[in-house]
Amino acid sequence: MPPSDDVVLRVEDLVKHFPLKRRGSLRAGGVVKAVDGVSFTLRRGETLGVVGESGCGKSTLARTLVGLEKPTSGAVRFGDSTVHTARGRELRELRRRIQIVLQDPYTSLNPRRSVREILLQPFEIHPDVLPKARRLDRIRELLDLVGLDASLHLDRYPHQFSGGQRQRIGIARALALQPDVVVCDEPVSALDVSVQAQVVNLLERLQKELGVAYVFIAHDLSVIRHISDRVAVMYLGKLVESGPGAGLYDTPRHPYTKALLSAVPVPEPGRRAQRQRILLAGDPPSPVDPPSGCRFRTRCWQATDTCATEEPPLAGPDHPVACHYPLAA
Template sequence: MSESRATTATPGPPADGPRENPPLLEVRGVTKTFGSGRRRLTALDGVDLRIGRGQTLGLVGESGCGKSTLARVLLGLERPDEGTVRFDGTDPFALRGKELLAWRRRVQMVFQDPFASLNARMSAADLIGEPWGTHRDVVPGAKAREKRIRELLSLVGLRESDAHRYPNEFSGGQRQRIGIARALALNPDLIVCDEPVSALDLSVQAQVLNVLSELRTRLGVTYVFISHDLSVVRYISDRVTVMYLGKVIEQGDTENVFERPQHPYTAALMSAAPVLKPTRDARHQEIHLQGEIPSPFDIPSGCRFRTRCWRAEDLCATRTPPPVVRETEDAAEPHTALCHFPLEAGSAWV
């Protein structure tokens, strides 16, 4: 895995340049704030990312970093203050009426809590078919819908006879499978998964993750996968985006980010991830960050991570770090980070 040296890019979208296949989703310079005056919170600050068709993008970061707000923007539930969102070349926020309704079919969600996201008074069949009440032309006719419900149940590893059972009759993993089947009912291109296995036992997590992976292979669906569990993200994701206080601070192919992080914050996250074969290598020694996460109402000047960074220097307090690009021969996309003093590939993290 040979690599070229890291270079400092000019400010702007860090993953720019010609590519063979246009992305399914592209976000450029998206900013989202809440409140006003001194109580103005910047939830997203100049976010750039892109997702290719059939890819899984893992979205990681501590609580409050902006992951959920970004998910709401991708779903069209929050309008960005600045920046652009392009879904298959179209700006979803410019759509109205039937065009907007048609777009909403293409983007669906799997929720975190399978116990709270399903109506206890509805059967599995009713839950899966619920989206067709709004999008009536997707599967027209009662017989066609009954057939499609059976197909979806089978697709997520449930029995056809489960169609008439209620949520309280299923385990947590089975409920999440119903949630996945409901998300698939409209034949979406993109599914946003918000911590979809965090409420499940480890063995059940593996089953649900395998279902998601198999569906991607069979249907070509694209995922945005939000999780705090780095082992889960590493297992399911093609690319990883790391966020800190509303900013994307590193992104790249999964193995490059996990094995050769550039940003100290990413290195700290990865050092805390469990490894199957612990070694004395400094890269596998856990990094304990000092101090608390700064308030999103009072983001530090310069590099927003500098107050907790062991590599910070005076420059970090006065200048916002530019994107640094590490080109890799074995990756389809550049590996980028926002850091004045990025970690060298293969070097110790501490």
């Protein structure tokens, strides 16, 4: 574990279940187990990449981390404060220090507000952060920081920008109050590949300049590998493996991680024939009724009876894995 003074965010056994509705009434015992016992720490200035297939709970995790969703149980701790129990001044300070960049740059910005108004809003909500006389200068600094010209773009509206430019505005808004942690919920998935590279490189540069920590959520393994210091793999609401980015990609220990990595496109034609492609059988189980024991066992090629009766813990010092029969390192 890292030194306690180096940890900015600590997630402890986080659970988020959504009750199922049927014809206007709650069905007894029916819940969607979107996040089901996730724990990790985030160091200052670090990027933790969270990866997994669609429906594994990544976006729910992101929204719960910043307080947009209230957890069913568990805790998200920022320093000495707990995000979901904070009130008053403590909650206001937490909201300033933990920000989010949303997935869709087309809907995350108010179409009726200009860039000036969008970037002024954080300071209107937190008026004690910066005097009114300095706010416009700070907005110009933010636009310059994300590669936009304030003299050209300050009074334009979101529909007058490209997708990449809109996402840059969203990043500028997230950085306005100088947060310690930014949760990036698939910030490049709606962008073209060339624009994805620009936004990822921008985030890396800003991290070096500002020392901000990222929780970077994506389903693109190539993007995760490029930007992350550590990687956590999610499957059906749980973390099944985590570790340093290079170590996890070079020597995956969980069968699910190995299957994910085998699906990454290989640009060199000569290497495609050398790679072993792993095709998982069946569809992902429903988060309403996940399998007993190991949740991946219904699609795993090395599952045994033990996997059906005992849930494997996420265990290990530097490269923990939740598997009864982890792959050889």
